[in-house]
Amino acid sequence: MTRRAPSYAGLSAASRRASAAARGASRKRDTGCEIELRRAMWRLGLRYRLGGSGLPGRPDVVFPAARVAVFCDGDFWHGRGLEARLERLRSGHNATYWIDKIRANVARDRRVDAELDALGWLVLRRWETDIRSDPSAAAAEVAEVVRERAPRYSPRSLRAKAP
Numbered sequence: 001m002t003r004r005a006p007s008y009a010g011l012s013a014a015s016r017r018a019s020a021a022a023r024g025a026s027r028k029r030d031t032g033c034e035i036e037l038r039r040a041m042w043r044l045g046l047r048y049r050l051g052g053s054g055l056p057g058r059p060d061v062v063f064p065a066a067r068v069a070v071f072c073d074g075d076f077w078h079g080r081g082l083e084a085r086l087e088r089l090r091s092g093h094n095a096t097y098w099i100d101k102i103r104a105n106v107a108r109d110r111r112v113d114a115e116l117d118a119l120g121w122l123v124l125r126r127w128e129t130d131i132r133s134d135p136s137a138a139a140a141e142v143a144e145v146v147r148e149r150a151p152r153y154s155p156r157s158l159r160a161k162a163p
Contacts, residue, residue, distance in 0.1 A: 029050075029051065029060065031072060031074070031128075033074075033131040034060050034061075036131055036132060037060075037061070037070075037072055037126065037131045037139060037142075038050075038061060039135070040135035040136050040138065040139035041061070041142060041143065043136075043139070044139050044140065044143050046063075046139070046143055046146065048061045048062060048063055049061070049062045049064060052069055055119075055121070056112045056115035056116055056119075057071070057109075057112030057115070057116065059123075061142075063146050063149075065150045066145075067120055067121045067149060067150075068121065068122050068124060068145055068146050068149055069121045069122070069123050069124070070124045070142055071124070071125045071126070072126055073109070073125050073126065073127055075127055075128050075129055077102070077105055078105055078106065078109055078125075078127075079102045079105060080127050080129075082102070082106060086102065109125070122145065122149060124141070124142060124145060126138050126142075
């Protein structure tokens with residue numbers, strides 16, 4: 001049984017400004033942290049595919065030869081520090097909606113991870129703030145996993161370039 005996020009019916013935005021910010025800031029792809037990670041991986045010589053169309057959850061970046069799927073998860077939307085986040089949400093506007101929404105997102109992420117695992121894919125989830133604080137380190141972690149999963153994955157393309 002697939003649990004969907006609750007509907008907005010009967011709820012109102014906390015403010016016009018908050019509503020406008022949420023509309024403009026919530027992107028499904030090409031987020032700032034995703035672009036930073038992709039640029040850092042490219043500098044390391046990693047070549048990848050975007051979007052993972054046809055795969056559960058549509059990963060942000062995929063390495064088909066290594067069967068590695070990478071997700072760049074926003075801290076808020078994907079529930080980093082979930083219990084503390086839920087506690088803060090309890091005192092906010094539309095608390096029931098937001099608590100259910102974030103819990104549903106976390107459950108969906110777990111379900112997608114299991115589906116990809118069953119298909120033989122390794123899932124790497126990286127948090128937005130970790131990518132933003134050190135995109136090179138996040139890219140190096142991905143490169144290491146890709147090398148382990150596909151040793152013959154174009155060794156020249158995995159060689160780190162001199163700074």
